[in-house]
Amino acid sequence: xxxxxxxxxxxxxxxxxxxxxxxxxxxxxxxxxxxxxxxxxxxxxxxxxxxxxxxxxxxxxxxxxxxxxxxxxxxxxxxxxxxxxxxxxxxxxxxxxxxxxxxxxxxxxxxxxxxxxxxxxxxxxxxxxxxxxxxxxxxxxxxxxxxxxxxxxxxxxxxxxxxxxxxxxxxxxxxxxxxxxxxxxxxxxxxxxxxxxxxxxxxxxxxxxxxxxxxxxxxxxxxxxxxxxxxxxxxxxxxxxxxxxxxxxxxxxxxxxxxxxxxxxxxxxxxxxxxxxxxxxxxxxxxxxxxxxxxxxxxxxxxxxxxxxxxxxxxxxxxxxxxxxxxxxxxxxxxxxxxxxxxxxxxxxxxxxxxxxxxxxxxxxxxxxxxxxxxxxxxxxxxxxxxxxxxxxxxxxxxxxxxxxxxxx
Ligand code: GCU
Numbered sequence: 001x002x003x004x005x006x007x008x009x010x011x012x013x014x015x016x017x018x019x020x021x022x023x024x025x026x027x028x029x030x031x032x033x034x035x036x037x038x039x040x041x042x043x044x045x046x047x048x049x050x051x052x053x054x055x056x057x058x059x060x061x062x063x064x065x066x067x068x069x070x071x072x073x074x075x076x077x078x079x080x081x082x083x084x085x086x087x088x089x090x091x092x093x094x095x096x097x098x099x100x101x102x103x104x105x106x107x108x109x110x111x112x113x114x115x116x117x118x119x120x121x122x123x124x125x126x127x128x129x130x131x132x133x134x135x136x137x138x139x140x141x142x143x144x145x146x147x148x149x150x151x152x153x154x155x156x157x158x159x160x161x162x163x164x165x166x167x168x169x170x171x172x173x174x175x176x177x178x179x180x181x182x183x184x185x186x187x188x189x190x191x192x193x194x195x196x197x198x199x200x201x202x203x204x205x206x207x208x209x210x211x212x213x214x215x216x217x218x219x220x221x222x223x224x225x226x227x228x229x230x231x232x233x234x235x236x237x238x239x240x241x242x243x244x245x246x247x248x249x250x251x252x253x254x255x256x257x258x259x260x261x262x263x264x265x266x267x268x269x270x271x272x273x274x275x276x277x278x279x280x281x282x283x284x285x286x287x288x289x290x291x292x293x294x295x296x297x298x299x300x301x302x303x304x305x306x307x308x309x310x311x312x313x314x315x316x317x318x319x320x321x322x323x324x325x326x327x328x329x330x331x332x333x334x335x336x337x338x339x340x341x342x343x344x345x346x347x348x349x350x351x352x353x354x355x356x357x358x359x360x361x362x363x364x365x366x367x368x369x370x371x372x373x374x375x376x377x378x379x380x381x382x383x384x385x386x387x388x389x390x391x392x393x394x395x396x397x398x399x400x401x402x403x404x405x406x407x408x409x
Contacts, residue, residue, distance in 0.1 A: 006336065007383070019349060020313060020314060020317065022352060023037075023353070026048075026312075031356070034356045050210070051298075052298070052301060052303075052313065053297055053313065054213070054216045055216045056211060058211070065228075067084070067085050070082070075170055078104065078167070079166070080103050080105060083098065083132070084098070084232075086224065092202075095196055097179050099179050099225055100126065100177065101232070102170060102176050103235070104170050104175065107234075108236070113239035114239065115169060115175070115398075116240055116242055117177075117244045118218055118244060119160060119163075120160065120180075120181065121142070121145065121152070121180070122135035122180045124152065124157050125145065125152075125156050125161075126164045127158055127164070127166060129158075130157070135182065136151075137182045137186070138191050162391065164176070165395050168392065168396070172399040173403075177225070181218050181248060182195070184196050184218050192213070192295045196217050209299045214295050215250055215251050218251040226261050238263060239263050240261060242255050244270070245389075246268070246270060246274075246390075249268050249269060250273045252270070257321035262325065265328070266327075266328045267319075267327075267329045269332055269390065270338065271283065271284055272339070274315065276315060276346065277349075279314055282339050285305075285306070285308075286306075290302045314346065316346035320350040323350070326378050327347075328380040329343055329346075329379075330394055331343045332387055332389065333370050333385050334386055348361070351379060360376070362380070364381075368383065370383050370384065375401050382397055
């Protein structure tokens with residue numbers, strides 16, 4: 001007898017469930033055209049996710065400005081590298097985030113496509129180049145990468161380089177930019193309040209039940225980065241891709257949902273609160289994520305702990321908000337915590353929205369074999385061998401997908 005695949009091991013624990021129909025409005029109207037989708041259903045779904053899952057970033061005028069701190073030749077002279085400080089200012093205060101940008105040398109008529117994503121531990125961890133400043137912001141303690149007392153150190157330089165294959169991205173003719181998520185909100189239940197939230201609320205002011213948590217502020221920060229990067233010489237503002245791994249994959253999906261300037265959305269192993277269906281309740285559940293990371297979602301999301309059936313949305317509806325833009329969801333075979341099958345099923349359930357636009361979904365009806373990417377349509381999916389992570393293999397698929405969709409320009 002053949003062994004069941006790792007991803008099938010927990011199938012017997014999936015309870016019976018029904019997901020909300022992506023094409024039926026709250027008032028019961030059946031959406032049958034792309035125009036109805038854009039006018040009626042899309043805004044409704046965005047608002048449901050704001051109210052019940054990710055929360056809302058307070059509304060206030062923010063001035064966004066940027067300065068290039070340094071511009072150098074990098075990656076054996078194949079790229080130009082810019083370190084850009086983006087300053088965010090409200091009537092209450094001002095803060096900044098630092099963007100590390102690599103761009104191929106030379107010129108393209110409309111500028112280069114850009115992959116934009118947050119990083120977990122500081123820009124200096126993304127590349128071993130010695131002249132990227134070590135972040136002086138709060139970082140999670142990880143003695144193995146030299147972060148102690150919530151401060152980063154030289155020991156962390158380049159430790160995340162395998163997650164950011166810069167040379168490969170540049171070689172594929174794309175630019176890539178990253179920002180430390182802690183510049184926007186430290187990833188910690190206490191310290192996250194000291195991030196960009198302070199532009200709107202002082203840290204003593206408690207959250208309202210519908211106010212954004214860290215994921216909401218991270219996503220907001222990605223859009224502020226686009227405000228600057230879309231005007232940056234050499235970048236094609238029509239081809240900005242949002243990408244993220246894991247908690248930052250949840251963030252990429254939410255940023256892509258809110259901000260349609262992102263021309264493509266990529267979720268890598270984003271799991272619970274990302275691409276995986278909450279109602280399947282295997283791997284990480286809503287209760288588990290709210291318990292361990294009470295600062296990621298809005299407080300109202302806690303009402304759905306062990307109560308997923310009451311959620312007015314599920315994560316296939318988040319994926320559908322990427323339509324009609326190309327969407328790529330990827331899992332890893334051993335990453336059962338993120339529920340690879342749940343990520344696949346919700347991707348399938350987003351297809352009817354792409355169909356409204358005459359766009360093509362996945363070819364597979366069930367999870368494809370490991371490392372057989374299903375990427376010929378406008379919605380793509382693969383499951384990589386191995387554990388949770390973002391690897392060179394994943395990037396190769398994303399670059400090929402981007403290249404296919406963007407090569408016309
Ligand atoms: C934890 C968490 C996940 C998250 C992951 C990550 O495993 O439970 O929800 O995606 O960390 O960000 O690496």
